[in-house]
Amino acid sequence: MKPLLTVEHLSKHYESRRGLVERLTGVPHTVVRAVNDVSLTVAKGEILGLIGESGCGKSTLGRAILRLNEPNAGKVVFDGTDVTALDPLALKNMRRRMQIIFQDPYASLNPRRTVAEIVGLPLKLHGLASGEEARAITARIVERVGLKANQLDRYPHQFSGGQRQRIGIARALVSNPEFIVCDEPVSALDVSIQAQIIALLLELKREMGLTYLFISHDISVIGYLADRVAVMYLGEIVEMGPVDDVLANPRHPYTQSLLSAVPEIEPHGRKPRVRLKGDLPSPLHPPSGCKFHTRCPLAIDICRTLAPVSENVGPGHQAACHRLAEGVSLMSETGA
Amino acid sequence: MSALLEVRGLRTVFHTRAGEVWAVDGVDVEVRRGECLGIVGESGSGKSVTFASVMGLVRSPGRVAEGQILFEGRDLRALSLREMRAVRGKEIAMTMQDALTALNPALTVGEQIREALEAHDETLPARGQPRRAAIRAKSVEMLGLVGIPSAESRLRQYPHEFSGGMRQRIMIAIALACRPKLLIADEPTTALDVTIQAQVLELITDIRARLGMSVVLITHDLGVVAEHCDRVMVMYAGQVVESGPTAEVIATPRHPYTRGLLASIPRPGLRGQPIRPIEGQVPDLIGMAPQCRFYSRCPVRREACLAPVAMRPAGAGRSARCVLLDEVPA
Numbered sequence: 001m002k003p004l005l006t007v008e009h010l011s012k013h014y015e016s017r018r019g020l021v022e023r024l025t026g027v028p029h030t031v032v033r034a035v036n037d038v039s040l041t042v043a044k045g046e047i048l049g050l051i052g053e054s055g056c057g058k059s060t061l062g063r064a065i066l067r068l069n070e071p072n073a074g075k076v077v078f079d080g081t082d083v084t085a086l087d088p089l090a091l092k093n094m095r096r097r098m099q100i101i102f103q104d105p106y107a108s109l110n111p112r113r114t115v116a117e118i119v120g121l122p123l124k125l126h127g128l129a130s131g132e133e134a135r136a137i138t139a140r141i142v143e144r145v146g147l148k149a150n151q152l153d154r155y156p157h158q159f160s161g162g163q164r165q166r167i168g169i170a171r172a173l174v175s176n177p178e179f180i181v182c183d184e185p186v187s188a189l190d191v192s193i194q195a196q197i198i199a200l201l202l203e204l205k206r207e208m209g210l211t212y213l214f215i216s217h218d219i220s221v222i223g224y225l226a227d228r229v230a231v232m233y234l235g236e237i238v239e240m241g242p243v244d245d246v247l248a249n250p251r252h253p254y255t256q257s258l259l260s261a262v263p264e265i266e267p268h269g270r271k272p273r274v275r276l277k278g279d280l281p282s283p284l285h286p287p288s289g290c291k292f293h294t295r296c297p298l299a300i301d302i303c304r305t306l307a308p309v310s311e312n313v314g315p316g317h318q319a320a321c322h323r324l325a326e327g328v329s330l331m332s333e334t335g336a
Numbered sequence: 337m338s339a340l341l342e343v344r345g346l347r348t349v350f351h352t353r354a355g356e357v358w359a360v361d362g363v364d365v366e367v368r369r370g371e372c373l374g375i376v377g378e379s380g381s382g383k384s385v386t387f388a389s390v391m392g393l394v395r396s397p398g399r400v401a402e403g404q405i406l407f408e409g410r411d412l413r414a415l416s417l418r419e420m421r422a423v424r425g426k427e428i429a430m431t432m433q434d435a436l437t438a439l440n441p442a443l444t445v446g447e448q449i450r451e452a453l454e455a456h457d458e459t460l461p462a463r464g465q466p467r468r469a470a471i472r473a474k475s476v477e478m479l480g481l482v483g484i485p486s487a488e489s490r491l492r493q494y495p496h497e498f499s500g501g502m503r504q505r506i507m508i509a510i511a512l513a514c515r516p517k518l519l520i521a522d523e524p525t526t527a528l529d530v531t532i533q534a535q536v537l538e539l540i541t542d543i544r545a546r547l548g549m550s551v552v553l554i555t556h557d558l559g560v561v562a563e564h565c566d567r568v569m570v571m572y573a574g575q576v577v578e579s580g581p582t583a584e585v586i587a588t589p590r591h592p593y594t595r596g597l598l599a600s601i602p603r604p605g606l607r608g609q610p611i612r613p614i615e616g617q618v619p620d621l622i623g624m625a626p627q628c629r630f631y632s633r634c635p636v637r638r639e640a641c642l643a644p645v646a647m648r649p650a651g652a653g654r655s656a657r658c659v660l661l662d663e664v665p666a
Contacts, residue, residue: 191558192596192597193378193613195611198613199613202611219530223602224602243604247604257531261531263557264562273538275534279532280529
């Protein structure tokens with residue numbers, strides 16, 4: 001299938017701000033490579049899960065794809081159009097088709113606007129509808145996400161976290177988009193409410209033929225709803241593939257340790273635990289070579305100097321690790 | 337095994353402008369010596385307030401209205417503030433969810449461990465150099481216990497110089513400084529990434545075994561409870577709805593809320609199958625009728641649920657707050 005979205009060598013770097021003294025004395029910029037040379041594709045109707053720990057760059061990647069954060073290098077092609085080359089007006093038109101649902105249902109809604117104003121704004125911005133018609137469309141989508149039409153004139157603070165997330169979903173969907181970046185849409189919610197929102201997102205995807213890039217730190221959520229998964233570590237994708245393959249047969253040591261750290265409810269589902277040393281290194285001073293080598297129990301000399309390239313390890317399944325060919329695995333080394 | 341902590345009929349109320357909120361309404365807890373008890377519930381279920389009440393940390397407009405809190409047979413509610421202060425930190429210690437706000441940003445980590453030791457540790461030499469040396473040695477030992485390397489130099493650092501996982505370890509070190517018999521860990525890993533969460537939970541389990549203390553683990557994550565707790569107590573809207581040995585509660589939940597909670601957890605094995613969320617939301621506790629609190633969301637509700645529902649025995653060591661247990665014998 002032809003991909004709906006293609007991301008090629010996308011990078012987003014942030015330079016630290018230098019004060020006057022630093023500038024005069026020629027102290028160089030420190031650069032945070034939040035997203036570093038990331039390539040991926042998302043097919044129409046697919047859910048690509050993007051997983052990683054805080055600070056790995058997954059949200060920055062999602063935003064860079066929509067050019068909410070302007071990428072420094074690389075290309076984003078959506079349905080044949082190079083999004084990274086669009087002028088501001090064309091980009092605005094493109095955004096009707098590419099939307100985002102944010103993580104924090106408290107910070108992402110304007111507290112001084114009513115639900116009707118928040119959800120109806122995309123209709124106005126894109127000139128899709130106005131007046132009574134806009135209100136009718138807004139009411140319809142608000143009801144579809146599980147709120148009541150008589151709540152249209154209320155303000156965000158009058159809703160619970162789960163309901164606010166429904167408002168955010170309605171806003172993303174009102175312009176009838178094709179692709180949505182779901183940026184940790186359920187992470188701030190309680191378990192029972194989280195299940196409601198996941199069920200809603202899956203229903204909406206089916207009904208409206210949507211395509212999702214679903215960002216999450218929760219492997220269970222990704223395993224439940226994604227078709228394929230990409231694993232990020234310090235700004236780079238270390239492993240990507242069909243979700244069943246990656247969960248059943250993770251090839252990168254980071255993926256392996258991530259999976260083994262998830263607490264399992266079922267006693268028989270428990271895997272041998274791979275304990276990672278230390279914390280995520282500072283992205284200001286990322287390790288040389290393979291960025292995972294400082295925490296990797298399998299690291300050898302070459303990992304400290306040379307960054308591994310992504311190789312095929314199965315149908316549609318890639319991983320970037322120097323030790324793939326040897327077939328060493330954390331699961332087997334520490335396993336029973 | 338005798339109970340270390342026994343709470344009976346605890347009721348804690350918050351007076352708000354909108355009315356009285358019974359955040360904890362008739363909660364019984366038993367923590368046995370050496371065990372790890374998991375407390376599971378969603379936001380607002382009363383799990384943190386229950387243990388804030390045990391610690392005597394509920395402040396106005398909140399108030400512990402009724403109930404007994406027996407620690408080694410002593411009723412903590414009958415203690416004076418001064419006596420309670422001697423219990424807190426020394427006999428029972430608590431770690432908070434958000435280590436960054438719970439730690440004092442203006443004091444070094446060493447100073448904060450010293451505070452705990454100075455308040456409670458009577459084995460320290462009275463004054464002078466020997467006292468300072470003893471405090472220093474114990475502080476280094478505590479940081480070592482929670483797995484913080486190069487403790488000597490780390491003691492001179494401030495909380496902001498540590499990562500989230502390290503801060504949680506520091507809070508645990510402070511809590512354990514006086515070797516309490518009971519550690520209450522309130523969502524110790526909620527703010528942490530999954531690989532760091534695994535490290536911290538293993539640390540708590542490991543220290544519990546080594547020091548032989550009891551642990552209450554407050555969490556919203558049933559997976560965490562399944563891996564680390566002997567017994568579990570499920571709370572909903574200020575009440576305990578189910579309790580029992582963890583493996584049995586998870587294998588055969590007896591309360592519809594526990595069942596709903598388990599069914600709500602997305603699992604990779606269930607892909608393609610519809611997830612069955614609990615409908616609706618947690619009820620407003622203000623002016624709550626004395627009925628089953630799960631009534632509005634319960635898929636199997638009936639008329640009998642509109643009367644107050646008490647905990648019922650539900651098999652060996654198990655109990656649940658559901659009228660259906662009367663119909664289907666355990």
